[in-house]
Amino acid sequence: MSTVISPSSADTLEQRFRNALPGGIDEATLRTVDEESEWLEVTRGTVQPVHSSFDSGAMVTVWADGGTGIAATSDLSESGLRAALDQATHWARATAAQAIAVAPPGLDHSGSYASPRERSWDELALADRIELLRSVEAQLTVDDRIADTQASLGRRDVRSLLISSAGGQIEQTFNFVYPMLVATAASGNDAQTRTYGRGSYCGQGGIEVLDRYGFRNAAPQIGAEAVALLEAPNCPTGTMDIVVAPDQMILQIHESIGHPLELDRILGDERNYAGTSFVTPDMFGSFQYGSELLNVTFDPTVAGQLATYAFDDDGTPATRHHLIQDGVLVRPLGSATSHARSGIAGVANARACSWNRPPIDRMANLNIEPGESTVDELVAGVEHGVFMHTNNSWSIDDSRNKFQFGCELGQVIRNGELAETVRNPGYRGISRNFWRNLSGVGNNDSFAVMGTPNCGKGELNQVIGTGHASPVCRFSAVEVFGADA
């Protein structure tokens, strides 16, 4: 971890925490986060300033007299932790009478996790990492009409430590890699942009993450497709079947399954900001969310996926669960706290973006399980439709019903065969109707493990990464449109 901040060992932090614990409280936890990151970028042929980040801090939570108080501090000395614990104790007692009661977690178990990493980031020297990016970025410019290019590479190394006054101690280390490519082709007052999965080809691991989806060789096709889009006709308009690639499916899962299943939304916590949900507590166990082809799992065990972990930020052990099985809604994305508030069993999804924000119900890895069909079979089943690739626009109402998504690139499907490329493909619908029209699910050959690195939610606001995996899927009778419709 960081050689700049030199974080203290787990044992040292635990000792300071225990020394600083105030008397008369029910329980307290210390959650520290140390993070070091590096961001490299080449834009329009120019290496942008290398940016590093060194962060370290702690959130203490105190349960006392029926209330819960929080204090976040970057001072991890014993006196700093003592001040934070006193502050949190004050908050717990000051708000106890008006608080939504949350029982102490009783965290008394221990465990650890570390990202699987085959090749350290430092195998490539900084100069070599920059040279790699310069080389890849240069390959985006395949035509004079390429007006803007960007290649970037980010890495974050994070250590989190959770210690409880009840005896528990959990230590997890994560290594994240975020590659990205962007090419914009322009002509007159028109422009089209194509990307490397709009940032979704990210994951845990080392430098080998770059090879999972061919980062080193992806640029020429991205540049060529941006130019092709400039010349392409608009997406057709009408009600038709669509086949959806994984780099669009991940947003469809995220917005119209993930967010509505977050139990804190269902309980109303997010109504002032991120929104509520059309899902109500009585739906679990019976509601037909989608067609019987739809199987959705909360799976924090997928090696290398963006939100894989062994414990959530409340210390709950993380295990795989079906949220939707054969199309029926069975389980929410609800943490232990939300479970206690609602009586509905959930998953280990209490997550915080850093030490300065408290855990809330979040997606982690939320995946659609593979089906039986090949991509050729999915396409062959469409008489007239569009194959949608790579999200570039997303919008959905606060109850997660009426959505509209735009994609970077479409391919017309005519009589079961792929035809011409079209620009500005978009589609809209209502969540439950859309998922009930799921008419085909791709097999393992088209299954892609990806992520969305920037999901915003919460008050205080938080951005966090979520993992999504999906095969290619097909939906029937969807309202499709292009730019002029």
Add this chain to the structure above:
Amino acid sequence: MIDQQYFDELVTLATSRLTGDEVVLISAHTETTDFARFNNARVRQAGSVDQTTIELDLIEGQRHTEATLQLSGDAASDNARVERTLERLREQRHAVPDDPYLIINTEPTSTHHVGEDQLPDRQAALAAITEGAGDKDLVGIYTAGGMASAFANSLGQRNWFETSTFNFDWTFYLRADKAVKNSYAGFEWDDAAFDRKLTDADAKLQALARDPIDLAPGEYAAYLTPAALEEVVGLLTWSSFGARAQHTSQSALLRLLGGQGELDPSIRMTEDTANGVAPNFQEQGFMRPDQVVMIDQGQAGDALVSPRSAVEFDLSPNGAAGDESPQSFAIDGGDLDADAALGELGTGLYVGNLWYTNFSDRPACRVTGMTRFATFWVEGGEIVAPVNVMRFDDTVYNMLGSHLRGLTSEPEFVFDNSTYGQRSSASVRLPGALLDSMRFTL
């Protein structure tokens, strides 16, 4: 949070550790934030956050590297962190090429602003909120505390901008998604002003009790409150006014810039630093002018130009940060009396809030999003019924161009309630907008 003396001493230390012809730029954000989150008028989460980050840019010639560093507030620890960060940046610098777009402010201007701390007592504010909620279903968040932005360099420039603000952002819910959104923010809590906000919200809540109606997709006349208009123009502020976006065909105002799109001649959009609450310097120490006119009489005006874009595109920097987004965005008011807006609307939609806007066709500046909270069907200038959520999909050239009937005369000032990473010091000042028609699709 740290104070100015602490920051100055760190800068002095950093300057003393420079070698050769090195120059260091240091910017800072520091805050102490109390927060209380409410659901059903009860406290869901409450606490405090104390944090300070500095950004260091270590330069020699045209080569430089940057780092963000969290401070602990302990001088010995922070001095060591700064020293190690400088060493790391110096080491990295050997691996990077010259940066052709690096520019340092050659007209250093030091400034100092410390606003008076008039914040309410923590307990008093929470009591006012829970008492104000009464038996209503209130959900929202209260944040308050001091925060400061700072800049310094080894050439002697010093800037410090400190304020103490509160922001209570809340919603009264009637049932399901029928709710009234409001906010109360500022420097000094005024019970009477808060009561007026509560009363106004309560009146709208009564109107929401009527049976809602579903509207068929189509075109409807609409009045967008300042809060609703903010969701539309907020998209533009992300990516469209910056020089970089405009010179690389990324701006959604591409057609306006190219003379193929038009806004109404009454539209004047500015980065209005003089009337905002953000610092008048950016993170590299360049000063922000009082005002940058980005749209004037419906025509494209000046772009927001960061120092890097100034060099890359041969322009003059005008105080924009690296992301070239406005911090104190304003649209001038028009001739419409806000109290007469419903009467002027006649029959159509009163849109209290929009939500989740995004571009459905960026080059065409076409935006989609949802109605949210208090949106009503209006007939004869009177509210008839709440409207269930609708999706709109229309171009800014229509909404603020050919379909714009008028803007209200008194723009509203709104503190940005964003707390991503840290509390925001941005703001907007916007009028309401009356539209002859607006396109709804779902």
